[in-house]
Amino acid sequence: MQKKLDEGVYFIEGQDDMIPDSNVYVLADASGEDLTLVDAGLVGKGAYKLESIKRLGFEIGHIRRIIMTHTHLDHLGCAPEILEQVPNAELWVHAEEAEPLEQGDDRIVFGMPALRDMCFSQLEIHPETLLLKVNRKLQDDETLNLGGETWRVVHIPGHSPGCIALYNASKKILIPGDVVYSDHAIGRFDLHGANSAAHRASLYRLAELKVDMLLPGHERVMETVPAGYIEETVKQWEQYM
């Protein structure tokens, strides 16, 4: 399923299997010739994501970049499949996860050794498939011009060390990856590189932003976010963090 959420902002719903597949958001300029994908998805979902982009009326050759909210397998896994079809597209990742990724350290990608073993035996992946070159290493508080709109990079570690959110202050749209979801859910904080205190602090940082639309890494989007939603969510969880 794919749909338009706002001018230049589109949603491609994750297609979960035994392992979840992340949602993808497409940020497009008015001409449709400068497309940004926020996250890619699970290994094997590249064709589905590219087909959905065509169904939205875009040409896949117009994908200029993929920005990762973080490099867990369910977000990064099909980036190589997309980059194979669109070789000029760039990959942008926060510096804290770009470095291990480029060095072939996949502990963050898989989160835990058992998942790595299962993926190598059941999915068609090899360690070198995920050895990707990062074209731009993102930093906290950078301003990105994507599709004619200004999006701010907010570094929100905790779920993983290099988690970022993209925030559009004029549209009040937040893309928080796996840090906070709809229905008062938050990302897990028990995988390699996770840190519950940092996760809590990151949630409080997001709670300071004015958010009308929340576009999380999994499950449904929240097209109308009640005031105080993120703060209320972190308060429900912090006793366990």
Ligand SMILES: [Zn+2]
């Ligand atoms: Zn994740």
Ligand SMILES: [Zn+2]
């Ligand atoms: Zn995820």
